[in-house]
Amino acid sequence: MIRKAVLVGSASLVAFIGSTLVLGWDQNAPTKPASPAFPEAPAAFDNKSNGMVDDPSHLADQGKFDEVENVADGLGPLYNAQSCRECHQNPTSGGGSQVVELRVGHLGPDHRFVNPNIPIARGTEIISGRTLVNDRAICPNAAFPDTEIQERVPDSETIRTTRISLSLFGDGFVEAVPDQTLIDLASEECKSTHGKVCGVVIYVPIVEAPGRAGVGRFGWKDQHVSLLSFSGDAYLNEMGITTSLFPDEVTKLCNTASEPNDTPGPDGLADVDHFARFIRAAKAPPRDVTLAATPAATKGSGLFDKIGCAVCHVRSLTTAPAGTKINGGAFAIPPALGSKTFHPFGDFLLHDVGTGDGIVIPTAEHYGRSARQMPQECSPENFQKTANRVRTAPLWGVRLRTRLMHDGTTVTLRDAILRHAGEAAQAKAGFRKLAVNDQEAILQFLRSL
Numbered sequence: 001m002i003r004k005a006v007l008v009g010s011a012s013l014v015a016f017i018g019s020t021l022v023l024g025w026d027q028n029a030p031t032k033p034a035s036p037a038f039p040e041a042p043a044a045f046d047n048k049s050n051g052m053v054d055d056p057s058h059l060a061d062q063g064k065f066d067e068v069e070n071v072a073d074g075l076g077p078l079y080n081a082q083s084c085r086e087c088h089q090n091p092t093s094g095g096g097s098q099v100v101e102l103r104v105g106h107l108g109p110d111h112r113f114v115n116p117n118i119p120i121a122r123g124t125e126i127i128s129g130r131t132l133v134n135d136r137a138i139c140p141n142a143a144f145p146d147t148e149i150q151e152r153v154p155d156s157e158t159i160r161t162t163r164i165s166l167s168l169f170g171d172g173f174v175e176a177v178p179d180q181t182l183i184d185l186a187s188e189e190c191k192s193t194h195g196k197v198c199g200v201v202i203y204v205p206i207v208e209a210p211g212r213a214g215v216g217r218f219g220w221k222d223q224h225v226s227l228l229s230f231s232g233d234a235y236l237n238e239m240g241i242t243t244s245l246f247p248d249e250v251t252k253l254c255n256t257a258s259e260p261n262d263t264p265g266p267d268g269l270a271d272v273d274h275f276a277r278f279i280r281a282a283k284a285p286p287r288d289v290t291l292a293a294t295p296a297a298t299k300g301s302g303l304f305d306k307i308g309c310a311v312c313h314v315r316s317l318t319t320a321p322a323g324t325k326i327n328g329g330a331f332a333i334p335p336a337l338g339s340k341t342f343h344p345f346g347d348f349l350l351h352d353v354g355t356g357d358g359i360v361i362p363t364a365e366h367y368g369r370s371a372r373q374m375p376q377e378c379s380p381e382n383f384q385k386t387a388n389r390v391r392t393a394p395l396w397g398v399r400l401r402t403r404l405m406h407d408g409t410t411v412t413l414r415d416a417i418l419r420h421a422g423e424a425a426q427a428k429a430g431f432r433k434l435a436v437n438d439q440e441a442i443l444q445f446l447r448s449l
Ligand code: HEC
Pocket: 080, 081, 082, 083, 084, 085, 086, 087, 088, 099, 100, 101, 163, 164, 165, 166, 167, 168, 171, 217, 218, 219, 220, 221, 227, 230, 231, 234, 235, 238, 239, 275, 276, 279
């Protein structure tokens, strides 16, 4: 389906709703009437709020996000880093980074993915239900000089990948996109490409609304729909800090702090609530306006649409109106996030572009106790589909990334494009066929994002 952009006075009000497909496909499809222009989501790397909270509160929330946790605060026993900022800080708190995590597993006799069993403490305890392998542990230490709990990958776990840290800028707007928008996007792209590009939607549990599910959009596998759920997951699995959402430690060995480690402060908010509010109130990544204005980047932008990159790397999305309840009713969209247009250059859907790491979303790890009874929308078959699918990497802010793709092993934009296959084979072929200066124009456009 082709949706035309409408110019409403100024260029900043150009509303591209959904993807702008200008491929060889369905060129004659009727154009839908244009949606009215919505105001742009604020974009800047200025550590200021997008308007959801006042700037001092936003800075205070950032303080929590930046805070270094220690053993006395509940850090570990198994962990990857001591603060959210350690992995989310380029060019400032809330960004991405070069830090990667390790995930492993193996295939069972039925050729389905199986989570690893990781022995620790000289084999006396087995860590299961996760694919994450924590790189650090709090002991041996003075209190437990003889307790050795470091996780290490057993030889049996032959499926192995790294996953690189993501940027969180603008994610408040992503969270406020209606489920239905993503469902429609999946069917539109499949229809307009005659089945060549069909993003997969997965319903995932909302940890703060037990029994409820929504359309996943966060993480390389779309494993979460809610930023509060993701923050609780990260606090436990990256830092070993338990919360009321994730009250169970991964192991009790060497553990001395009382559970849950994170409890509400005088303002009624726990750390995890501050993290979610910090991310929700963060602005979107801004464009490099100098590069964006160059003739090469302008030309590259058109070519990006023409060869089919924008089918998945969707230019613009719009959030639901203020007051809409999302996350199973647990969060009402505030005015600062409601009815805004933003430009993620991603569809937040899962695709097989030939780069899959073979790893299926581990439910106990990501949803804690709520994984014991998954809401019925969460189809096990769709979870299986996550083995070799990856969420379209949203390209906003890609100019700040030194390591690309989910595993962070690609280091140039050209190589990232050439690594696409599967559903993106046609787009890659389109790129290959371009004259050298047209290819360079696309790269220049990417460097402006
Ligand atoms: C050790 C590094 C590390 C630490 C510490 C860390 N993260 Fe992350 N974060 C990652 C990685 C890696 C991903 C991508 C994970 C995946 O999908 O496999 C990620 C993804 C995310 C996402 C999803 C972003 C998106 O757009 O999809 C959110 C939200 C997030 N982290 C929040 C947090 C919060 C809050 C904290 C602190 C409690 C935290 N992270 C601590 C590495 C880290």
